[in-house]
Amino acid sequence: MDFKQGAAIGIPYFTAYRALMHSARVKAGESVLVHGASGGVGLAACQIARAHGLKVLGTAGTEEGQNIVLKNGAHQAFNHREVNYVDKIKKYVGEKGIDVVIEMLANVNLSKDLSLLSCGGRVIIVGSRGPIEIVPRETMVKESSIIGVSLYSSTKEEFQQYAAALHAGMEIGWLKPVIGSQYPLEKVAQAHENIIYGSGTTGKMILLLQ
Amino acid sequence: MDFKQGAAIGIPYFTAYRALMHSARVKAGESVLVHGASGGVGLAACQIARAHGLKVLGTAGTEEGQNIVLKNGAHQAFNHREVNYVDKIKKYVGEKGIDVVIEMLANVNLSKDLSLLSCGGRVIIVGSRGPIEIVPRETMVKESSIIGVSLYSSTKEEFQQYAAALHAGMEIGWLKPVIGSQYPLEKVAQAHENIIYGSGTTGKMILLLQ
Numbered sequence: 001m002d003f004k005q006g007a008a009i010g011i012p013y014f015t016a017y018r019a020l021m022h023s024a025r026v027k028a029g030e031s032v033l034v035h036g037a038s039g040g041v042g043l044a045a046c047q048i049a050r051a052h053g054l055k056v057l058g059t060a061g062t063e064e065g066q067n068i069v070l071k072n073g074a075h076q077a078f079n080h081r082e083v084n085y086v087d088k089i090k091k092y093v094g095e096k097g098i099d100v101v102i103e104m105l106a107n108v109n110l111s112k113d114l115s116l117l118s119c120g121g122r123v124i125i126v127g128s129r130g131p132i133e134i135v136p137r138e139t140m141v142k143e144s145s146i147i148g149v150s151l152y153s154s155t156k157e158e159f160q161q162y163a164a165a166l167h168a169g170m171e172i173g174w175l176k177p178v179i180g181s182q183y184p185l186e187k188v189a190q191a192h193e194n195i196i197y198g199s200g201t202t203g204k205m206i207l208l209l210q
Numbered sequence: 211m212d213f214k215q216g217a218a219i220g221i222p223y224f225t226a227y228r229a230l231m232h233s234a235r236v237k238a239g240e241s242v243l244v245h246g247a248s249g250g251v252g253l254a255a256c257q258i259a260r261a262h263g264l265k266v267l268g269t270a271g272t273e274e275g276q277n278i279v280l281k282n283g284a285h286q287a288f289n290h291r292e293v294n295y296v297d298k299i300k301k302y303v304g305e306k307g308i309d310v311v312i313e314m315l316a317n318v319n320l321s322k323d324l325s326l327l328s329c330g331g332r333v334i335i336v337g338s339r340g341p342i343e344i345v346p347r348e349t350m351v352k353e354s355s356i357i358g359v360s361l362y363s364s365t366k367e368e369f370q371q372y373a374a375a376l377h378a379g380m381e382i383g384w385l386k387p388v389i390g391s392q393y394p395l396e397k398v399a400q401a402h403e404n405i406i407y408g409s410g411t412t413g414k415m416i417l418l419l420q
Contacts (some may be wrong), residue, residue: 023353052246119363128346136316136338137356143233146356148349163241 001170001177008204009166010175012040015151016102017047017162023149024100028053031093032115036104037066037074039124040204042200043178045102046073051174057089057098057163061198072178097121097142107132110146114138124149178203185209211380211387214410218387218414219376222250225361226258226312227372233359234310236286238263241303243326247284248275249272251336253388255312256283261384266276267299272410273282282388289382296322307331317342320356324348388413395419 019041020026026049034045035059049056050073058064058074066077076092078085087100097118103109106128109147114134122145126137139146154162170173180203188207195205229251230236240264244255247268247324259266260283268284270276276287286302288295299308307328313319316338323333324344332355366371379385390413392402398417405415 021410110346123350125346128350131343131345132279132343135341136320136335136356136358139335139356140338140360141358143358143360143363145358146346146349148346148351148355150350150351152354 004179004206004208005177005183007200007206008040009175010045012204013048013166013169013177013190014154014159014162015041016044017165018154018158019102019126019149020045020048020100021162021165022051022158023124023127023147023153024102024122026052026054026100029055030099031055031057032100032102033089033098034058034069034074034102034104034114035080035109035113036127036185037069037077038062038203039104040178040180040199042102042104043068043072043203047176048169050070050075051054051169051172053076054100057092060200062202063137065202068071068178068202072176073174080109086116089116091092097123100124102126103128105129107126110134114144114146115146117142119143132176140163179206179207182205214389214392214416214418217388217416218250218389219385221361222254222414223258223376223385223387224364224369224372225252225359226251226334227275227375228361228364228368229312229336229359230255230258230262231375232364232368233334233357233374234312234332236262236264236275236310239265240309241265241267241328242310242312243299243308243323244268244279244284244314244338245290245319245323247279248269248272248391248413249314249411250388252312252314253278253413257384257386258379259283260346261382262271262378263395264310267302269295270410272412273411275412277412278412282386283384290319294337298328299326310334312336313338315339320344324354324356327354329353331355332357368376389416393414393417 038060058069059080101113103125105128106125108128124150248270255393266284267291268279279287316335317340317369320332335358
């Protein structure tokens with residue numbers, strides 16, 4: 001693994017690992033929808049979930065993104081820019097629904113997520129950029145949960161646990177960071193603009209020192 | 211305990227027990243806000259939480275309701291019809307926030323609840339009658355959870371567990387059903403209307419066969 005790939009491990013893989021293991025407490029055999037799967041955290045979530053025996057569904061906003069998602073652990077990819085993609089997911093998973101959603105943009109998707117969940121299902125909120133209207137009763141019928149995650153709430157012991165698990169993933173080979181756009185350090189302001197206003201990510205954005 | 215009190219045990223106490231123990235996984239020493247505490251489930255939640263070593267706060271919409279809440283396990287009662295009652299709760303609990311909210315009307319209160327929670331706090335949704343706008347990011351910062359509960363999702367083993375715990379509460383004496391309004395069975399339609407459109411409950415509504 002080179003330095004660029006190394007730079008793409010820290011935040012995405014530790015966040016995805018905490019979201020899946022600590023927050024969602026996933027079990028092998030469960031299904032997970034990575035809602036926004038072609039970015040850094042999304043691809044990490046797909047790789048980790050696939051390596052732990054989950055059925056992995058991912059969404060992306062472009063065909064290129066869908067292909068990267070499929071190459072990195074997802075059994076099936078959907079395009080979240082298609083009007084009827086939620087119906088396609090429902091048809092694919094059947095009546096039982098999805099056990100876990102890893103949600104990168106809750107202010108857009110949370111209400112859809114609740115409709116996709118199985119009984120006892122969990123939506124893990126990794127990202128959100130504003131308010132959204134939901135129908136709380138939807139959580140009652142299926143006894144589902146909405147759970148926020150923030151990497152920096154981890155204890156030192158948890159960080160060590162995640163590091164050990166991810167190190168094993170590197171040794172075995174399922175952990176393979178995907179590099180997206182690259183910027184020289186002096187263009188960091190532009191990088192921030194593009195990650196917020198751009199769309200259709202394919203991997204982890206990194207900054208280069210030279 | 212007479213038959214009227216017996217009629218007031220089933221749904222409220224089993225629901226409150228499942229919400230606190232199964233869904234919120236409360237621990238002694240934690241704080242709980244029963245948001246809508248003067249009804250059947252609310253008073254049951256106050257009694258159960260107090261008996262298990264929690265710090266209990268309850269809200270009601272009338273002074274009479276607040277007094278009943280205080281008589282049934284709450285350390286402190288607030289009036290949710292006062293404009294600034296959320297600020298009063300915040301002042302009472304301090305910076306740490308509330309560990310668990312048992313929520314009877316999520317479509318009105320869920321957003322306030324999120325602002326009241328401690329790190330790792332949980333809102334348990336027992337009732338809701340419509341949509342509400344929330345800011346999902348609020349769950350991320352504190353890694354809080356929104357969890358729906360429905361009594362009839364319980365397994366047979368869980369029902370037996372709850373029955374055993376509540377039976378012990380009757381023997382010891384902390385389980386004391388509070389009877390609210392009483393209707394003869396032939397006025398059941400009126401009873402339904404009043405429970406939906408009325409306000410300021412004080413105990414469990416029951417129907418009488420004669």
